[in-house]
Amino acid sequence: MLDAHFPNITNTLLVRDFRVAAFDSRWFVDTHSHKLYELLFCWEGDVTEWVNNEEIRFQSGDVLLLRPGERHRTFNHSMNNFSFIAIHFDLDDAELRPLLNRSRVGYIRKSELGDSRLLSYVHYFESLVQSALVQNRYRREAEQLSIDLSAADKLALQGYILLAISEVVKRFESLDHYAQNEYAASASHFEIEMANKIATLIENNVYSAISVNEIASRIGWSRSQCTKIFKKVYGQSPRQYLSAIKLKKAKELLLESELSVDKIAEILGFSSISHFSRQFKRWAGFPPNRYRPKQSLGNAALATNGQKTGT
Numbered sequence: 671m672l673d674a675h676f677p678n679i680t681n682t683l684l685v686r687d688f689r690v691a692a693f694d695s696r697w698f699v700d701t702h703s704h705k706l707y708e709l710l711f712c713w714e715g716d717v718t719e720w721v722n723n724e725e726i727r728f729q730s731g732d733v734l735l736l737r738p739g740e741r742h743r744t745f746n747h748s749m750n751n752f753s754f755i756a757i758h759f760d761l762d763d764a765e766l767r768p769l770l771n772r773s774r775v776g777y778i779r780k781s782e783l784g785d786s787r788l789l790s791y792v793h794y795f796e797s798l799v800q801s802a803l804v805q806n807r808y809r810r811e812a813e814q815l816s817i818d819l820s821a822a823d824k825l826a827l828q829g830y831i832l833l834a835i836s837e838v839v840k841r842f843e844s845l846d847h848y849a850q851n852e853y854a855a856s857a858s859h860f861e862i863e864m865a866n867k868i869a870t871l872i873e874n875n876v877y878s879a880i881s882v883n884e885i886a887s888r889i890g891w892s893r894s895q896c897t898k899i900f901k902k903v904y905g906q907s908p909r910q911y912l913s914a915i916k917l918k919k920a921k922e923l924l925l926e927s928e929l930s931v932d933k934i935a936e937i938l939g940f941s942s943i944s945h946f947s948r949q950f951k952r953w954a955g956f957p958p959n960r961y962r963p964k965q966s967l968g969n970a971a972l973a974t975n976g977q978k979t980g981t
Contacts, residue, residue: 683828684760690799692753698745703866705859706758707770708736709834711792715752718745721777722866723873723915731780733788735838737771739862741870755795757831769839778841788837791830798827864889865903868896872912876919879939882908917953920946924961931958 686706692714701720712732719726719734721742728734728744736742738760746752761767770776783789799817802808807818819827871885885908886896900908916938923934935946950958 682761683832685757685828685831687756687758688827688831689756690753690795691756692751693746694751695746695749697752699743701741701743703739703741703863704736704758705738706760707738709757709759709838710734710736711755711788713753713755713792713796715746715750715754716748717752718747719743722869726777728777729780731783731789733776733778733783733838733841735770735776735778737776737862738859739866741866755792757834759831759835761835766835766839769842770835776838776842778838783841784844786837786841788834788841791834791837794830795827798823861899862903865900868900868908869904869911872908872915876912876915877937877939879941880912882912913949913953917950920950920958921954921961924958934958 684706690713710728710733712728712730712734714730716727716729719728719742721734721736722740726734761770798819802817802819803815809816809818867889868885871888872880875885882896883893886893889896897907897909900906900911904911906914920934920938923929923937924931927934929937931947932943935943938946940946940949947957950961954961
């Protein structure tokens with residue numbers, strides 16, 4: 671005799687702005703964020719996504735999960751169309767939400783999907799649109815089409831969305847995407863939004879001598895509150911994040927410009943070149959002059975010699 675009982679389930683799935691769309695080349699969406707999770711599937715194309723200042727090449731068959739409050743933007747730099755499926759959703763599942771929050775950038779390449787059933791669920795979403803178009807079960811609203819679904823179709827759609835989410839979670843687990851991101855598991859929507867606000871202030875003031883105390887003052891919080899929430903979401907302190915952003919900008923200026931080290935130090939808000947050089951060496955392990963390409967330094971030397979000899 672077998673009498674197997676499954677646990678009671680009272681969780682709710684909220685779906686908003688579920689869309690299947692295609693846009694031509696040079697299409698872009700500027701930096702924005704959502705209060706819900708967003709599951710993105712690239713059906714066709716090759717675009718660039720920036721998520722929390724991290725650049726991702728998003729290609730056909732790839733999957734991206736964005737958490738609430740994550741700032742992101744998209745640019746289709748190719749000459750091909752970009753078609754995608756985007757599902758904005760939320761769940762009140764106390765066990766599932768921490769799993770979704772653990773992955774700071776939930777990016778899964780097509781090659782990493784393996785034997786995942788996700789593609790079959792994506793095909794189902796596409797078939798819903800195709801059948802609605804054939805049967806004229808849609809309404810045109812401005813430049814968008816609003817699909818009409820029966821009660822049974824709505825129920826099935828919710829089921830397939832949950833199955834798609836479960837496949838993404840399974841892939842994160844198998845790919846060990848969670849190992850480095852457990853710090854964000856219990857962050858609330860408010861904490862994520864506040865941490866992103868702090869990150870934005872840091873990024874917008876990288877060319878200044880802004881301090882963590884000043885950032886906290888602008889938000890109206892104490893330094894300890896800012897640090898606690900920021901570390902919970904980003905896994906590092908605001909000071910560490912500021913240092914990382916300044917180091918990135920310093921490297922860019924050293925590699926891509928002919929500005930002197932003195933000028934770069936001034937641009938980045940350092941009090942002196944010696945202060946900048948000490949900090950850069952602490953970050954990178956060697957002084958800023960050594961980071962510049964030899965060819966660039968050689969060209970500068972040639973230019974100097976040329977001026978001296980009158981050539």
